[in-house]
Amino acid sequence: MTTDQINGGGGDGTSTGEAYSCSFCGKPQESVRRLIAGPSKIFICNECVGRCQQIIADDQPIVKPHQKPTTPRDMFKLLNEYVIGQERAKRVISVGVYNHYKRIWFGTEDPDVELQKTNVMLVGPTGCGKTHLAQTLARILDVPFAITDATSLTEAGYVGEDVENILLRLIQDAEFDIARAEQGIIYIDEIDKIARKSANPSITRDVSGEGVQQALLKILEGAVVNVPPQGGRKHPHQEFLQIDTSNIMFILGGAFDGLGELIQSRQTKDATSIGFNSIGKAKEDEMADFTAVEPGDLLHFGFIPEFVGRVPLVVGLADLDHEELIQVLTEPKNALIRQYEALFKMDGVELEFEKSALEATARLSRERKAGARGLRSIVEELLVDVMYELPSMEGVTKCIISEKTVTENAWPQLLDEDGNRLDGDLPEGKHRPAAA
Structure with missing residues (x-):
């Protein structure tokens, strides 16, 4: 028995000459886009099909994660290995993530209690580790993970990327396993760029950002969303993937330039309101203390109340200090220096960074205001020439990076197995440092 499709008033076909209507809602074919015919002249319209899909999705039992959630203490320890x-x-996020996945695993037997999910806002300067923290969380939890940039998003009808395409990246990372994707993590970077600002309207861009905030509300809170399987803009004649965002954890991150002044202004106001005149000139001269951020600060920054309400956990991250940058270089399992040591070892060469070189690298990163993110580019600049020469040189067993290599562009010390220098011909712009 076949099932036929009849074009409605919004369709692109021609009328059959007979008047049909949906057997479920009673709408005539002119009022709907499609009527699907079943046996015995039973018809269902595209709108009722959508409602049926929603009912079925709501009745589906929640698929539990493949393992119980990691405890906050254990998660904190695992984060310490990389962050x-x-x-x-790390402590606040460990608790928030644990509660989020505990809610999925255990649910609640109390019909009067509805456990809402926990979305997270990470606020901190460039290079403080926001993206790295989100990536590490996903790795620890072994869940699908997707990263997107808020600056590419626009509200519906504008040139740019629809918010639904964020979900497509997560589905792709889950290898199109929708149930697994529905328990993943999405990190939206540069979220501060969609704060509401006064600007001239544009026909090609949602300049204010408020439209993007409105578009994100639905998926942040939790809804069944239609996602184009090939990405791009949605149109009425294509098939969609349906995904429920109720258990997807959203982590939003941004540098929030200017937020520090809002925080300091609030702290000054709070101090004077209880009898203190000032938080002090020294405090005002310090780098913004993002760890003191509150949801109200985000409202003043330009986020609408509905958006802030859907991100209950706001976490401020501090700028990494000198010692912490040195630790980033040397201590984590994926420490930058360890990675380059492994690369040099493949050529039979031992790479050594003197302590003074590590300190100089950290100072340079802070001078550039690049944080941990800038360390890789600095180290790559230091090593690119020697990595170019070493595979063609014979007898080199050790490469020593000194402070002068960082500060004066000096050529690293290359030694043979007896400790003799084997510098060879120096690349243009390099000079040989004086012997120690």
Whole structure:
């Protein structure tokens, strides 16, 4: 027995000459886009099909994660293996993530209690580890993970990327296993760029950002969303993937330039209101203390109340200090220096960074205001020429990076197995440092 499709008033076909209507809602074919015919002249319209899909999705039992959630203490320990500093942020996030996945695993037997999910906002300067923290969380939890940039998003009708395409990246990372994707983590970077600002309207861009905030509300809170399987803009004649965002954890991150002044202004106001005149000139001169951020600060920054309400956990991250940057270089399992040591070892060469070289690298990163993110580019600049020459040189067993290599562009010390220098021809712009 076949099932036929009849174009409705919004369709692109021609009328059959007979008047049909949906057997479920009673709407005539002119009022709907499609009527699907079943046996014995039973018809269902596209709108009722959508409602049926929603009912079925709501009745589906929640698929539990494949393992019980990691306890906050254990999660904190695992984060410490990869993330340097940010002790308070790691503790708060460990509890928030645990509660989020505990809610999925155990649910609640009390019909009067509805456990809402926990979305997280990470606020901190460039290079403090926001993206790295989100990536490490996903790795620890072994869940699908997707990263997107908020600056590419626009509200519906504008040139740019629809918010639904964020979900497609997560589905792709889950290898199109929808149930697994529905328990993943999505990290949206540069979220501060969609704060509401006064600007001239544009026909090609949602300049204010408020439209993007509105578009994100539904998926942040939890809803069944239609996602184009090939990405791009949605149109009425394509098939969709349906995904429920109720158990997807969203982590939002941004540098929030200017938020520090709002925080300091609030702290000054709070101090004077209880009898203190000032938080002090020294405090005002310090780098913004993002760890003191509150939801109200985000409202003043330009986020609408509905958006802030859907991100209950706001975590401030501090700028990494000198010692922490050195730790980033040397201590985590994926420490930058360890990675380059492994690369040099493949060529039979031992790479050594003198302590003074590590300190100089950390100072340079802070001078560039690049944080941990800038360390890789600095180390790559230091090593690119020697990595170019070493595979063609014979007898080199050790490469020593000194402070002068960082500060004066000096050529590293290359030694043979007896400790003799084998510098060879120096690349243009390099000079041989004086012997120690």
